[in-house]
Amino acid sequence: MKPVITLLRSLLRQTVRNRQGLFWTLFFPVVLMVVFSLLGNTKSQVSLAVVTSRSTSAGVVRIMEKSPLFHVRTMGRRAALAAVRSGRMDAALLVPAAPRARTTTLALRYNPANSLSAQQAVGAVQALVAQADLMLSGRPPLFRVRATPLVHARASTYLDFLLPGVLALMTMQNSLFGIGSGLTRWKEKGILRRFRVTPLQPLQFLGAAIMNYLLVGLASSAIIIGFATGLLHASVDIPLGPVTLVLLLGMGCFLAFGFIVAGVSRSQEATIPIINLISFPMMFLSGVFFPISSLPKILTHIVDYFPLTYVSGALRGLMSGQLTWHDAAFRGDLLGMAVWLVLGGAVAARVWRWE
Amino acid sequence: MSGKALRLEGLTKRYGAVTAVDQLNLNIPPGIIFGLLGPNGAGKTTTLEMTEGLRRPDEGRVWLGEVDLIRHPAEAKRRFGVQLQTSAFFELLTVKETLELFQSLYSHPLRVGDLVGRMDLEEKRNARVDGLSGGQRQRLALAVALVNDPEVVFLDEPSAGLDPQARRNLWEVIVGLKAEGRTVVLTTHYMDEAEMLADRLAIMDHGRVLDEGAPRELIERHLPAAVIEVDRSTGIGTDTNLPALVRIEEREEVMALVTQHLEDTLTGLVAWASQHGRQLTGLKTRSATLEDVFLELTGRSLRE
Ligand SMILES: Nc1ncnc2c1ncn2[C@@H]1O[C@H](COP(=O)(O)OP(=O)(O)OP(=O)(O)O)[C@@H](O)[C@H]1O
Ligand SMILES: [Mg+2]
Numbered sequence: 001m002k003p004v005i006t007l008l009r010s011l012l013r014q015t016v017r018n019r020q021g022l023f024w025t026l027f028f029p030v031v032l033m034v035v036f037s038l039l040g041n042t043k044s045q046v047s048l049a050v051v052t053s054r055s056t057s058a059g060v061v062r063i064m065e066k067s068p069l070f071h072v073r074t075m076g077r078r079a080a081l082a083a084v085r086s087g088r089m090d091a092a093l094l095v096p097a098a099p100r101a102r103t104t105t106l107a108l109r110y111n112p113a114n115s116l117s118a119q120q121a122v123g124a125v126q127a128l129v130a131q132a133d134l135m136l137s138g139r140p141p142l143f144r145v146r147a148t149p150l151v152h153a154r155a156s157t158y159l160d161f162l163l164p165g166v167l168a169l170m171t172m173q174n175s176l177f178g179i180g181s182g183l184t185r186w187k188e189k190g191i192l193r194r195f196r197v198t199p200l201q202p203l204q205f206l207g208a209a210i211m212n213y214l215l216v217g218l219a220s221s222a223i224i225i226g227f228a229t230g231l232l233h234a235s236v237d238i239p240l241g242p243v244t245l246v247l248l249l250g251m252g253c254f255l256a257f258g259f260i261v262a263g264v265s266r267s268q269e270a271t272i273p274i275i276n277l278i279s280f281p282m283m284f285l286s287g288v289f290f291p292i293s294s295l296p297k298i299l300t301h302i303v304d305y306f307p308l309t310y311v312s313g314a315l316r317g318l319m320s321g322q323l324t325w326h327d328a329a330f331r332g333d334l335l336g337m338a339v340w341l342v343l344g345g346a347v348a349a350r351v352w353r354w355e
Numbered sequence: 356m357s358g359k360a361l362r363l364e365g366l367t368k369r370y371g372a373v374t375a376v377d378q379l380n381l382n383i384p385p386g387i388i389f390g391l392l393g394p395n396g397a398g399k400t401t402t403l404e405m406t407e408g409l410r411r412p413d414e415g416r417v418w419l420g421e422v423d424l425i426r427h428p429a430e431a432k433r434r435f436g437v438q439l440q441t442s443a444f445f446e447l448l449t450v451k452e453t454l455e456l457f458q459s460l461y462s463h464p465l466r467v468g469d470l471v472g473r474m475d476l477e478e479k480r481n482a483r484v485d486g487l488s489g490g491q492r493q494r495l496a497l498a499v500a501l502v503n504d505p506e507v508v509f510l511d512e513p514s515a516g517l518d519p520q521a522r523r524n525l526w527e528v529i530v531g532l533k534a535e536g537r538t539v540v541l542t543t544h545y546m547d548e549a550e551m552l553a554d555r556l557a558i559m560d561h562g563r564v565l566d567e568g569a570p571r572e573l574i575e576r577h578l579p580a581a582v583i584e585v586d587r588s589t590g591i592g593t594d595t596n597l598p599a600l601v602r603i604e605e606r607e608e609v610m611a612l613v614t615q616h617l618e619d620t621l622t623g624l625v626a627w628a629s630q631h632g633r634q635l636t637g638l639k640t641r642s643a644t645l646e647d648v649f650l651e652l653t654g655r656s657l658r659e
Contacts, residue, residue, distance in 0.1 A: 006459035014447040189443040194499075197407050197437040198460045199429065 179258030256344025263351035359420030366415035390553030436505030
């Protein structure tokens, strides 16, 4: 045990002394979050273009205008549709002239390209119209919903959405590049080889190296969370146990991939393109910057099984308060990561070389 | 120190078509300095690294006393101190931290102060490895090799890259290791070093030992007499016939006349010069050195 601890200490020491490495570990996530929190991240209202004709009953429109859910603008039909198409408005509500039949059809046009706000818009309008219907008809409602939030209510911002994604991205990048730049270089220079003429066991070395990466990963995640919540006022839940578990499992998967890459490539230069090949698709598809639901359906069937998808999905669920220990979805994410870890670890053990 | 002999038996290592080490046998008595001498690619490093347990031989055995080290590699790791031909250490650690790291791997390590003192690294104790000069790194590598108070120390070209003063200091350290009862096995490209340090020498090429013995012994066996050197401008050719001559070699600046009987050849040479009207510029006589033996055995210069 003593060699492992001494080795771990000296690896950690080196991480702290590697100023440049530390800078790049934290720089990218910080910049990302600052930029997105500056770019208006208080979008919680649905912007709704309302198209009326002269004889429209003003009741519906007034109810819409009073609702805090909507930002209502009355526009002409053509302007409204153009605004939805271009994404300036989330949806257009076409209110017909004075009702002829018993049921008036309100046409809602939305742009499915932006699925998050489209879903939000359709749902909100349907709910509100149902409510308006009751109020305008003057009948007492048969049912009434009193909504009590389970988690404390908050207006969710893009930063809140982004933070778990950034943490997921960091577990991937730090693990892959940590091995790619550290372990591969040590291997290439013959530093690891020197330990083979000492009584140090290979597993002791690997244990210390893995613990080093895990500790550094947890510490940098803590710094990023502290930065996002303290300085940028992100409002997220941090259930410590589950979040730590997800981070550790996620890092475990990507460390295994890192060991595989380091095992198969001869030089440090050769690892970088391989690492990019692995990390780029996941960085953009696995729900780091935008939800997976906005991808084409066929693609999601594949992306759903990416390791980073499990990490970002689990972290986002935990941090938005939608997932807990007990949810099947959360357990599914954990299982997904565990499978990747076992597979990756098995392959890594086969291909890893000391020199 | 225990005083166990190190024995290599039929060690063989092949890399594809190249046989790097070919059925090599060596018997290294305890407590001596043993030198391996050979041109680039002779198989010195491969031999050492198979003995240390770093490379698996295709054939052969390594014994330390009665212990089969190929079967019991842990014994080798415990008792051997190793300086690799190209050794590198974590760049962001200091000298002291590096030594402490290696100390933690052994049960009875030597003290850092002792190691640093021996290797003249006191000033650099708290300097980072990435700030050390080539020679200082070399000395750190030797200090690390001594961390476990080893019975046998392997030094693969320990003086490569050292300035003359540092080489001289290194020689003292190596002689000191022997005085403490350790066995030292080293490779070198420097003849003077081999002649100075080694109690026994093996000259190898193409993975085989060409001859083995004490330096003086080797010289006497192969070149009983002496060497006459004259400048090339003398115009003497390699095919010139002189009494008692073994052969004539072209060296960098001079022609070297290897002889079995100095007086006879010298008389002949003087007669040849006056007959052909030549000046014997740069005429010098000396006894044969290891370098002459080396050329005789391998047919090539040590530093090509
Ligand atoms: N890992 C390897 N793969 C392929 N060939 C190798 C390998 N290691 C050594 N060789 C070959 O084996 C031969 C002996 O190499 P070795 O390094 O033992 O020589 P050496 O005597 O130490 O030379 P030098 O004086 O240059 O250090 C060389 O021809 C070398 O090319
Ligand atoms: Mg060598």
